[in-house]
Structure formats: C-alpha cells, structure tokens
Amino acid sequence: MKTRILGRMGATVSSISLGTEYLIHKPQEHVDAVVHRAIERGINYFDVFFGQGFVRDIYGKAFAGYRDRVMLSAHLGAIEQDGESGRTRDPELAETYLEDYLRRFATDYVDVLFLHNIDAQDDYDTVMAPGGLADLAQRLRDQGKARAIGYSGHTVSTARQAVESGLIDVLMFPVNLGAHGVPGRRELYQSCAARNVGIVAMKPFAGGRLLQKETQVSLEFWQTGGGGSTLEKRDSITPVQCLHYVLSQVGLSTTVPGCADIDQLDAALAYYDATEEERDFSGLLTSFEQYQPGECVYCNHCLPCPQGINVGQVNRLLDMGRFQMTDELSAMYRGLAANASDCIQCGSCEANCPFGVAVIDRMVEADALFG
Ligand code: SF4
Ligand code: SF4
Secondary structure (H helix, E strand, O other), rough: OOEOOHHHHHHHHEEOEEEEEHHOOOOOOOHHHHHHHHHHHOOOOEOOOOOOOHHHHHHHHHHOOOHHHHEEEEEOOOEEEOEEEEEEOOOOHHHHHHHHHHHHHHOOOOOEEEEEEOHHHHHHHHHHHHOOOHHHHHHHHHHHEEEEEEEEOHHHHHHHHHHHHHOOEEEEOOOOOOOOOOOHHHHHHHHHHHHHHEEEEEOOOOOOOOOOOOEEEEEEEHHHOEEEEEEEEOOOHHOOOOHHHHOOOOOOEEEEEEEEOOOHHHHHHHHHHOOOHHHHHHHHHHHOOOOOOOOOOOOOOOOOOHHHHHHHHHHHHHHHHHHOOOOHHHHHOOOOOOOOOOOOOOOOOHOOOOOOOOOHHHHHHHHHHHH
C-alpha cells in the first residue's frame, strides 16, 4: 500500500482509501467483508459520513477491534431524515449526532471531523458564523473529540474560502477526469497545497459515470465541483486510469472510491499493480476536449527523459511554486533524483506530450525559480 501525508494534520494515510456510500444498505456480513478486506490490503482511512443510526451500528460492529488501525471521519451536520441521510445547521442537533457516532463506534474521537456538505454561499456563511458549526467543530477538537477539522463540499468558490479561512486541515472535494475543465479547480488545489490542507478526493469515478459504457456522460455539479455538463468520451475508461488522474493532482492526499463489494474494491486496488501504460490517462482528456492546450496534467506520458527527469513532478512543483513558493516545495524539488537543471533540451518530451506543453521553457523557468 502506498501512503501519503494528510496535509498539515501530518497523519500517514493510504493513497487509496474507502468511501462507504455504496455499502449503506448492505447487510452486516457484507459490510464486514469489504471493510476487513480493505484493512487487510492496507487501507487505513474510511469516510463514514452518514447519520442513520442503523448504518452506524453496522459500521461500528465492522470496525470493532480495528479502531487503532484505522482513521475514521465523521461529518458534523449529517443527520437522519426519514431513514435517509440528511443535514442540519443546528449546532445542538449536530453535536447530538456526533456523540451518537462516538457511542455507536465505541470510540472517544474521530480523526477528521468534516463540516458537512456545504456548497451555497449563504449556507457557507451560516456554518462559519459565530456560534455555528465551525465554532462547534473547533470546540470538539479542543475537547479531544476530533483530531482535525475538515470541510466537504462540491463548489469551488466556497471550498476555496474554507481553505483560505485557515480553519480547516482537510478538504473533501470531487476530483475526477470529468471535472478537469471546471474553472478554478487548479487554483483550489494549489491553494490547498500552499496551505498544506490535505485533499481527500471524492467521486474519483464521477459516481460511476466515467466507467459506464455509453459514450455520452452526463455529470451533475456534485460530481464535478462545478456546473453540470455532458461530455463525449471516445474511449472506454478504466478505474485505474481514473485513479491515476486523481492521484496525479496537486495537493492530493487520498481518494475514497465508493466500492459496493469486494470485486469493486479489488478493481480499485489493482491500481497499485498496473503498468504505466495501463495508468496512462493522457488520451482521455483530449477526448473530453476540455483540457487547456499547453497545460501540463502531470501524466508523464512524455517519459522517459534521457536525464531521468520526472517531468510531471517538476511541472507540478513549478505550478505550485508559481502560485506560492514555500520551504516544503523547495525541499521537495531538491529531493528529486534529477531536476530541471539537468535538462539538455533534447526535445524528446515535447515530441511525446499530447498536450503541446512547452516543457523546455518550463524546465528553464523551474530552474530559475528553484535553482
Ligand atoms: S509535459 Fe505533457 S506528457 Fe509530460 S507530464 Fe505534462 S502533460 Fe503529461
Ligand atoms: S527536453 Fe529536457 S526534460 Fe525533456 S526529455 Fe529532454 S532532457 Fe528530459
């Protein structure tokens, strides 16, 4: 299992984790089997957002005996409404549901406490207002009931405000190939990286839409982080390609694919054994016709470089450094086996890049920025 650091929280987290949305109405044995298989395979982060008591009971049993091996999230404001998942902005009710969560999971704390499902500006303002859920989350963290504060939402503008408020340690946001063209997406990720806010990517398959056989893919705003859209895909897309795209993005700590059964879990974890060819998503963005010509998407389709430069990684660090230079970025750059100063301007990467990226110019810029 590959791991990453979950932003300034500093926790070590599996790069592929588990979303539990598709297990909600499954029986105990089924949930046990998927959860235990995930833990066996090294997954240590689980997003458990729901407010329904009967679902919490099932998960509480599934995680019994494993609490010290897993990180659990909870969502402040998630409640039960008519047996389904609902939300509240009433701090008193939200706190009651968090206490209920702790009791049903037989634990004293959650690892990440997300401000739950915020999109509209007026909702954001309500949650962040004095005496609102944000204040409650800080009190719960100060009481030791949460290790870190997160924010979950599907809208770039409000998510970016949350990141830049300084309050949150972790952002949960839709990240997927279908969302590549959403305005402001890159800047949001860069803002997270600059502030060391770890990103937990939800919807890596856009709710399964990217994997469907049909060539026309309709996406809603909650699957993209921007407006809804209908995309034409000319090629079939695999879970491995989707995950590689997600894990290539700036600021990404982990992703939480929803897996309805062990087969789907294994299909996601096949990512780790996939070849570079199987991971390559570079042809898919052009079929969606939503990439910016000249924009590096960090796919490394241009490798190998005769100088051993990881072109995607140098370009990723350059984009982050352009946005905001930090000591961590400099350290990451200096830690590369080969860097931009090693470029001999052979042009091989530019010939191989499907996106028309001016790699040589970018290497010169990166050398000037980091050198
Ligand atoms: S330069 Fe082109 S091929 Fe290389 S990582 Fe960037 S987008 Fe991919
Ligand atoms: S131009 Fe530079 S970065 Fe690109 S393949 Fe040649 S040496 Fe590597």
